[in-house]
Amino acid sequence: MTYYGYFNGIIQPTDQIGVGVTDLGLLRGFGLFDYFLTYNGKPFQWDWYWERFRHSAEKMTLTLPLSREETYAILLDLLRRSGQPGPVRRSGGTADVAFRLVMTGGYSPDSISIVKPNLLILSEPIHPVPAEQYEHGIRVILDEYVRPMPEVKTTDYRHVMLLSGKIREAGAQDVLYHLHGELSELSRSNLFLVKGNRLITPSRHILRGITRRTVMDLARPDFQIDERPVLLSDLYDADEAFTTSSNKKVLPIVRIGDLPVGNGHVGPVARELLDRFRSFTNS
Amino acid sequence: MTYYGYFNGIIQPTDQIGVGVTDLGLLRGFGLFDYFLTYNGKPFQWDWYWERFRHSAEKMTLTLPLSREETYAILLDLLRRSGQPGPVRRSGGTADVAFRLVMTGGYSPDSISIVKPNLLILSEPIHPVPAEQYEHGIRVILDEYVRPMPEVKTTDYRHVMLLSGKIREAGAQDVLYHLHGELSELSRSNLFLVKGNRLITPSRHILRGITRRTVMDLARPDFQIDERPVLLSDLYDADEAFTTSSNKKVLPIVRIGDLPVGNGHVGPVARELLDRFRSFTNS
Structure with missing residues (x-):
C-alpha cells in the first residue's frame, strides 16, 4: 500500500520525498x-490538533506556511490517495491512517540561520x-528528567531513545519522567492515576495531550478530575494508573x-x- | 561552484541529495x-576529529558504517570533485572546503526504533x-544553560536558535553559557580567559574542541594553562577573553x-x- 505526503507544495508517495x-x-x-x-475517514479532533501545532510553531518562532483550511484540504487529499478499501468501511470507503505534520527551520544558507520553514504533511500506516x-x-521505568519546553511538541526525543536499552532490559514498555519528586508524563503520552472516584493527572511539565483532554471530557460526568502537581508519593495509594495518547488511547499501566x-x-x-x-471514536 | 556529498554509498552534488x-x-x-x-588541500587534525566523531557516535549508541580509512578516502574524493582552482593554491591545486559529517538514527519503520544509521559526508563552502x-x-550575552551531553556533538541547537533574536537585539554575536555560577562554552565554540601569563579554560560541561586543544599546544611554551572549573567571578579580573572553534580559529571577545x-x-x-x-595551519 502506498502512502502519500505533501512537502512544500508537492504531493507524492512518501517514500519518494527527499529532504535536502x-x-x-x-x-x-x-x-x-x-x-x-x-x-x-475523518481526522479526529482536528481543531484541537491544529491549534496545538500552531502553538508549537509560534513557540519555535516559525511562521506556518499554510492556513488551517489549506492544511485540512491537503489532509483529505492525502487520505483519499493513500486510502484503500479496508475492513472498517466495507462499502467502498477508505481505511484510516495516521497523519504526521512536521515543520523544521527549513533550508539554511549557513547551517544555522532560519530563512523559511519546511513543512511536511505525511500519511502513515497506523501501528496499533x-x-x-x-x-x-504495560510496565514503565522511572527516570529523573523533564522535557525541555514540554508544552511544545518538538522533535527532541534523544533522551528516551538513549534509554531504550534500559527500558527493554527492565521488561518495560516506556518511561515515566519525574523531577524533584514530581511526576510529569511518559515519553510520548500523558499519565493518569485513579484513586477511588478521582482521576488525578499532572497539571504541569507536560504536553497538553488531545487524548488526555478527550478522556477528561468523557470521564467528567462520573469522575472527579484533579489536574494538579502529582508527586511520586501519589503512586503508593493509587488504585490504577493509565496513559493516554493518540495511538495508545487509554492504556493501563500495571507496574511503575x-x-x-x-x-x-x-x-475497571x-x-x-x-x-x-x-465508542466516542466509532461514532 | 558545485559541492559534493556522500550519502549511504553514493556521491553526488550536495543539492541533489535527498534524505527520506x-x-x-x-x-x-x-x-x-x-x-x-x-x-x-588536507583535512586539518583529521585524527582528532575522527576520534571525536567516533566517540560521539558511541555515546549515541550508533555504529559507524565506515572505517577511518574509508571515510578519509571519501573526504579526498569529495575534495577533488568539489575543488576549483582558488587563490590559495594558484598552481592547479584545489580550494579549501569545510567538511561536515552527519550521522542520524537512520530510517525507522515505526518513527522511533533505530535499525541502521544514516551517514552523510558533505563538503561545503567555508564561511570565514x-x-x-x-x-x-565580538560581544556575547550570558545565558543560564548547559548543553545536554556537552561532550557529544549532537545536532541539538534548538536552545541557541531560539535565543537568536535576543543575541541580535543585544548587538552581540553569540551566547556564553553558565550554570550555578560556572562558565562552560559559547554556543558552538570554547572559551579562554587571559590573566597575565595564564590561559584559563573551562574543564567541564564542554565539547572538547580540537581548535581549543591545538591552541593550548601552541601556547604551552609561553603560557601557563589552567584547565579548571571557571567561575562567573573569573570574568572580573580577566585581561582578555577569546573563543576557539574550527571556523572562528582564535576570535577575541571584548564584551560579556x-x-x-x-x-x-x-x-595582545x-x-x-x-x-x-x-602560521601553524599555513605550514
Whole structure:
C-alpha cells in the first residue's frame, strides 16, 4: 500500500520525498511536529490538533506556511490517495491512517540561520498497540528528567531513545519522567492515576495531550478530575494508573519502577474509559 | 561552484541529495555531527576529529558504517570533485572546503526504533568570520544553560536558535553559557580567559574542541594553562577573553553581558595566538 505526503507544495508517495541536506531539522534538531489519527475517514479532533501545532510553531518562532483550511484540504487529499478499501468501511470507503505534520527551520544558507520553514504533511500506516497490552497492562521505568519546553511538541526525543536499552532490559514498555519528586508524563503520552472516584493527572511539565483532554471530557460526568502537581508519593495509594495518547488511547499501566500499581492488574476504570473512548471514536 | 556529498554509498552534488522522511534525525532530532576545514588541500587534525566523531557516535549508541580509512578516502574524493582552482593554491591545486559529517538514527519503520544509521559526508563552502570581528572583537550575552551531553556533538541547537533574536537585539554575536555560577562554552565554540601569563579554560560541561586543544599546544611554551572549573567571578579580573572553534580559529571577545572584558579592546595574547594558529595551519 502506498502512502502519500505533501512537502512544500508537492504531493507524492512518501517514500519518494527527499529532504535536502541543509534542512535545520536534520542539521540542528530544530523541528516540531504533531500526530493524529483518522476515524471513519475523518481526522479526529482536528481543531484541537491544529491549534496545538500552531502553538508549537509560534513557540519555535516559525511562521506556518499554510492556513488551517489549506492544511485540512491537503489532509483529505492525502487520505483519499493513500486510502484503500479496508475492513472498517466495507462499502467502498477508505481505511484510516495516521497523519504526521512536521515543520523544521527549513533550508539554511549557513547551517544555522532560519530563512523559511519546511513543512511536511505525511500519511502513515497506523501501528496499533498490541491487544495483550490492553489486556495485561504495560510496565514503565522511572527516570529523573523533564522535557525541555514540554508544552511544545518538538522533535527532541534523544533522551528516551538513549534509554531504550534500559527500558527493554527492565521488561518495560516506556518511561515515566519525574523531577524533584514530581511526576510529569511518559515519553510520548500523558499519565493518569485513579484513586477511588478521582482521576488525578499532572497539571504541569507536560504536553497538553488531545487524548488526555478527550478522556477528561468523557470521564467528567462520573469522575472527579484533579489536574494538579502529582508527586511520586501519589503512586503508593493509587488504585490504577493509565496513559493516554493518540495511538495508545487509554492504556493501563500495571507496574511503575519496582512496584505494582494497586493490585498489579488492569483495573475497571481504565477499562471503562477505554470503552468510552472507543465508542466516542466509532461514532 | 558545485559541492559534493556522500550519502549511504553514493556521491553526488550536495543539492541533489535527498534524505527520506522517516529519518530519525529529522523526525526525532537523533543525530550527531562533526565539522572541520581543509588547509592546503588536507583535512586539518583529521585524527582528532575522527576520534571525536567516533566517540560521539558511541555515546549515541550508533555504529559507524565506515572505517577511518574509508571515510578519509571519501573526504579526498569529495575534495577533488568539489575543488576549483582558488587563490590559495594558484598552481592547479584545489580550494579549501569545510567538511561536515552527519550521522542520524537512520530510517525507522515505526518513527522511533533505530535499525541502521544514516551517514552523510558533505563538503561545503567555508564561511570565514568577517575580518572586522578579529579586529574589534565580538560581544556575547550570558545565558543560564548547559548543553545536554556537552561532550557529544549532537545536532541539538534548538536552545541557541531560539535565543537568536535576543543575541541580535543585544548587538552581540553569540551566547556564553553558565550554570550555578560556572562558565562552560559559547554556543558552538570554547572559551579562554587571559590573566597575565595564564590561559584559563573551562574543564567541564564542554565539547572538547580540537581548535581549543591545538591552541593550548601552541601556547604551552609561553603560557601557563589552567584547565579548571571557571567561575562567573573569573570574568572580573580577566585581561582578555577569546573563543576557539574550527571556523572562528582564535576570535577575541571584548564584551560579556553588560561588562567589557579587560579594557574592552582586543588584547595582545589573542592576537599572538591567532598568529600562531594561522602560521601553524599555513605550514
